[in-house]
Amino acid sequence: MHIEQASKQELKDLLADLYEEYDKLAELKLALDLTRGKPGAEQVALSDALDGILAGDFRAADGSDVRNYGGIDGLPEAKALFGSVLGTSPEETLVGGNSSLSLMYQVIDFAMNEGLRGEDSAWALNDTVKFLCPVPGYDRHFSICEYMHIEMLAVPMLDSGPDMDQAEAMVKADPDIKGIWCVPRFGNPTGSVYSDDTVERIARLPQIASDNFLVLWDNAYAVHSLYDDAPELASIAGYCRKHDTMDGVFQFGSTSKITFAGAGVAFIGSSERNLSTLKAHLAFQTIGPDKVNQLRHVRLLKDPETLAAHMAKHAALIRPRFEAVLEVLAKELGDTGMGEWTEPKGGYFISFDTRPGLAQEVVDLAGNIGVKLTPAGATFPYGRDEANRNIRLAPTFPSLEDVRASAKAFTVCVKLATVKQELA
Ligand code: PLP
The missing domain is CATH 3.40.640.10 (Type I PLP-dependent aspartate aminotransferase-like (Major domain))
Structure with missing residues (x-):
């Protein structure tokens, strides 16, 4: 359902469902973290041969x-x-x-x-x-x-x-x-x-x-x-x-x-x-x-060829994590008008834009149920995102399972914040 096509009653019903879903997530006492733009344990292990290689x-x-x-x-x-x-x-x-x-x-x-x-x-x-x-x-x-x-x-x-x-x-x-x-x-x-x-x-x-x-x-x-x-x-x-x-x-x-x-x-x-x-x-x-x-x-x-082969091993480890986030975003938020996001072909991050004015609230909502997100505004000079929209998602470090759970919880927070805003 696209947020702008929903009736007031539909929005109210949706909000009630979302609160229920959010409360259930809160009960799980999650400890998830999508903030860390760093390689996971399996990735760093790809280079363990450095130790003693000489x-x-x-x-x-x-x-x-x-x-x-x-x-x-x-x-x-x-x-x-x-x-x-x-x-x-x-x-x-x-x-x-x-x-x-x-x-x-x-x-x-x-x-x-x-x-x-x-x-x-x-x-x-x-x-x-x-x-x-x-x-x-x-x-x-x-x-x-x-x-x-x-x-x-x-x-x-x-x-x-x-x-x-x-x-x-x-x-x-x-x-x-x-x-x-x-x-x-x-x-x-x-x-x-x-x-x-x-x-x-x-x-x-x-x-x-x-x-x-x-x-x-x-x-x-x-x-x-x-x-x-x-x-x-x-x-x-x-x-x-x-x-x-x-x-x-x-x-x-x-x-x-x-x-x-x-x-x-x-x-x-x-x-x-x-x-x-x-x-x-x-x-x-x-x-x-x-x-x-x-x-x-x-x-x-x-040499460049060996380096490329090494990087392909990194890609094999982190590609499923990126794909998990993108899959959840598309399934939960696709065609809803509740956010836009990038679909990177490399690197360490996905950039998500909420509707204007909601990034801080989404980060807070997620934080309150144990899903840590990069602080809103961090991607802008002086920490000031005037439109209060951008959130950086970093899927490389947590396990695939945690990445999926974090992404799902994130979308619940995005929906909650957006529906609340629409009803306000
Ligand atoms: N430049 C960019 C764009 C980064 O994202 C990062 C780490 O996240 C760094 C530099 C840090 O690089 P280094 O570890 O070489 O200092």
């Missing part, structure tokens, strides 16, 4: 001993492997520690306080520094901005990626805009993949934006497809070469959701010029990254 052979391909200092930009074979993920040459790739988020922080901190092109280029010399933030987006990107007093300007996400007409108009009009966040493939939380045209237009943004503008290209889900025919992402490095804008783009990635979350390796792709400037800056912080872990990763993941 078997006493600590020599890198060039014969150097990875147990010792040296090589601030990472092992050459790691640069080659992870450069292949980002579409950058080994010279355009830096492999660091365990977290891409910390590399993003370091790049922004450097651009802000020291300047990528010398001290006159430091963003902090401006009274105001602003970033474009496609929404909904990744809360930790927004937290970095908030922490660094970077003003965030929301840009809507379309199916093709950020609304580029709007993004281009904004950077042309406002020289305080110094960056844009992008999660270009299987974005967090929408799962959308930027179209070729969007990738090219983003690669050209540094040409039309003010000086020292940076694209922060967080390709966290670069190889995380759930289906063989999932959409590919055009190479931003390719377009940057075409338009000579490599200096304006920093790409990031990590193996957090390939091997061990928090114990993998993270990498940057950018121009040789940017990397050499950044290396000089990093040299004040570290003598070099953990090359032992980098070598472990190279031995496990070897």
Whole structure:
């Protein structure tokens, strides 16, 4: 039944049924959690061979001993492997520690306080520094901005990626805009993949934006497809070469959701010029990254083909969880007008939009019966979703059974909130 076609009496009857269903769920004392965008236990176990894989052979391909200092930009074979993920040459790739988020922080901190092109280029010399933030987006990107007093300007996400007409108009009009966040493939939380045209237009943004503008290209889900025919992402490095804008783009990635979350390796792709400037800056912080872990990763993941085969095993584990959520959403909410959601072909999230004004209530209703959902607003800068609609669902971590139970309980909460609103 579509909510807008229901009579008042039908709605009242439905509300009574929903309260009954909700009360029964409450009695079950559920302890479910759809908030955690992290790999499940079986997924991390796919990389257990990392432990002991070196078997006493600590020599890198060039014969150097990875147990010792040296090589601030990472092992050459790691640069080659992870450069292949980002579409950058080994010279355009830096492999660091365990977290891409910390590399993003370091790049922004450097651009802000020291300047990528010398001290006159430091963003902090401006009274105001602003970033474009496609929404909904990744809360930790927004937290970095908030922490660094970077003003965030929301840009809507379309199916093709950020609304580029709007993004281009904004950077042309406002020289305080110094960056844009992008999660270009299987974005967090929408799962959308930027179209070729969007990738090219983003690669050209540094040409039309003010000086020292940076694209922060967080390709966290670069190889995380759930289906063989999932959409590919055009190479931003390719377009940057075409338009000579490599200096304006920093790409990031990590193996957090390939091997061990928090114990993998993270990498940057950018121009040789940017990397050499950044290396000089990093040299004040570290003598070099953990090359032992980098070598472990190279031995496990070897080459793009082996990496793809490894990712197919992840997909086999999490695809049923995504499909379970989508099945329940379609069965319970399809054609009801009570919500819209994405059907990602990869990544870690499904993005759900309630009718305007209901996200917070749905999260609260779910929380009260033991189903934890990501806080409403978390996917927007400053935690403010003006339409109060978006909820991020993360199905990878719980068991399949729990994912299904959570999704079912979630739909009861969506229905309850929507019918109440319609009757109000
Ligand atoms: N970027 C995005 C878009 C993410 O969703 C996540 C984790 O959820 C990260 C970065 C974190 O990456 P890392 O573990 O490499 O710091």
